[in-house]
Amino acid sequence: MKVIEHLEKANDTIISFEIIPPKRGGDLNQLLSVLDVLAKYNPPFIDITSHAAEVIYEETNSGDFRVKVKRKRPGTLGICALIQHKYNIDAVPHVICNGFTKEETEDFLIELHYLGISNLLAIKGDNSAFQKPVSFGRSINRYAVDLVQQIDNMNKGIYLEEELLDASPTRFSVGIAGYPEKHFEAPNLLTDLKYTKQKIDAGADYIVTQMFYDNQKYFEYVKTAREIGIDAPIIPGIKILTSKKQLTSVPRNFYIDLPEDLIEEVMAADDKHTVDIGVEWAYKQVTELLDNGVPALHFYVMQRSAPIKKLMKKLGY
Ligand code: FAD
Numbered sequence: 001m002k003v004i005e006h007l008e009k010a011n012d013t014i015i016s017f018e019i020i021p022p023k024r025g026g027d028l029n030q031l032l033s034v035l036d037v038l039a040k041y042n043p044p045f046i047d048i049t050s051h052a053a054e055v056i057y058e059e060t061n062s063g064d065f066r067v068k069v070k071r072k073r074p075g076t077l078g079i080c081a082l083i084q085h086k087y088n089i090d091a092v093p094h095v096i097c098n099g100f101t102k103e104e105t106e107d108f109l110i111e112l113h114y115l116g117i118s119n120l121l122a123i124k125g126d127n128s129a130f131q132k133p134v135s136f137g138r139s140i141n142r143y144a145v146d147l148v149q150q151i152d153n154m155n156k157g158i159y160l161e162e163e164l165l166d167a168s169p170t171r172f173s174v175g176i177a178g179y180p181e182k183h184f185e186a187p188n189l190l191t192d193l194k195y196t197k198q199k200i201d202a203g204a205d206y207i208v209t210q211m212f213y214d215n216q217k218y219f220e221y222v223k224t225a226r227e228i229g230i231d232a233p234i235i236p237g238i239k240i241l242t243s244k245k246q247l248t249s250v251p252r253n254f255y256i257d258l259p260e261d262l263i264e265e266v267m268a269a270d271d272k273h274t275v276d277i278g279v280e281w282a283y284k285q286v287t288e289l290l291d292n293g294v295p296a297l298h299f300y301v302m303q304r305s306a307p308i309k310k311l312m313k314k315l316g317y
Contacts, residue, residue, distance in 0.1 A: 002205075003045050003119045006044040006090070007295050010296075014295065015296070015299070016046065017038045018047040019034060019035070019047070019048055022075065023071060030303065037309060038308070041312060041317055046083050046090075048091060049076070050076045053071070054072075055070055076093050077112070080112070094120075094123055095121070095122050096124065097124045097144060097147050101139065106159060109151065109154055119172065121174075121175040122144055122175070122204065144176060145199045149203070151174055151203065152203030155170050174203060175205065177210065178209045178225075181210070181256045190228070205232060207233070208237055210255075212237070221234070233295040235296040235297070236298065238282055238285060238299050239300035241281065243271060244271045275307050279311045279314065299311075
């Protein structure tokens with residue numbers, strides 16, 4: 001079923017999760033044990049992130065620079081197939097622009113379509129991705145809106161090859177990313193939201209937000225989005241803080257602020273208690289979001305199930 005259909009049919013707030021594939025050469029069993037835990041909460045859908053190869057540039061003896069692939073996380077497609085066909089949960093693969101040509105993306109979308117996957121989150125992807133040189137008429141999706149347009153075309157049976165006149169249409173429901181504290185490259189929130197509206201107008205069905213730790217930022221974001229004509233559901237993204245290190249790594253990686261009260265609590269405690277502080281903070285956030293009738297709650301679980309188990313228990317699941 002499509003995510004947008006789950007949202008439309010739900011009588012209550014939906015719970016969904018997001019996981020990340022293991023690093024290249026990593027152990028899938030660990031991720032499967034996380035999925036075993038998540039499946040017990042009957043989420044209608046689970047997101048799986050996608051990652052282009054990350055690169056560093058090495059200086060050669062001759063003073064030139066060569067690209068060296070630093071990190072890869074393959075496996076999104078296989079994990080999607082497992083989620084959908086082993087756990088009977090709708091899989092939402094993330095599809096990214098950076099690091100892929102439009103032609104490669106089209107092939108990936110065809111694979112997903114054959115697997116019976118009808119949901120996607122269409123995003124630009126992290127900036128560290130290795131961008132292949134584009135040649136021989138090949139092209140790239142520069143912004144997520146270009147990718148949404150490509151998917152919308154395929155949903156209408158329009159593929160990249162012009163001679164494919166009788167191509168069968170795909171039937172993807174498309175989610176996109178939103179940023180209550182604005183995307184780090186955007187000059188301001190309103191400009192960022194105007195680009196977000198372009199993605200909705202191009203065929204996206206719903207928005208999942210970047211994590212935030214201050215609900216007011218989400219409420220204000222939704223209000224401004226509605227004011228500029230974005231009617232699509234806006235699903236709040238929640239991540240439980242689990243270590244002191246994240247006081248710096250979360251703002252650095254996700255360009256968000258942490259509230260003073262949360263910082264003070266974590267700083268004053270032994271690091272082994274951070275996860276309990278994080279769970280308590282997330283519990284308060286979630287309770288308020290539920291009271292405000294959010295359409296769904298999207299938990300960034302990544303690869304650890306213990307913190308989400310604690311939170312779900314507190315929430316009565
Ligand atoms: P875009 O919508 O393309 O926007 C990027 C920037 O360009 C913004 O500042 C926007 O305001 C601006 N912009 C947009 N359109 C235009 C335009 N037409 N002209 C000029 N400026 C424009 N990264 C991964 O690598 N893999 C993942 O699986 C992944 N999952 C994510 C899931 C969620 C829910 C979120 C919130 C983020 C995720 N990311 C992931 C991170 C994401 O790829 C980055 O935040 C990326 O920098 C922006 O992605 P976007 O789709 O929002 O980009």
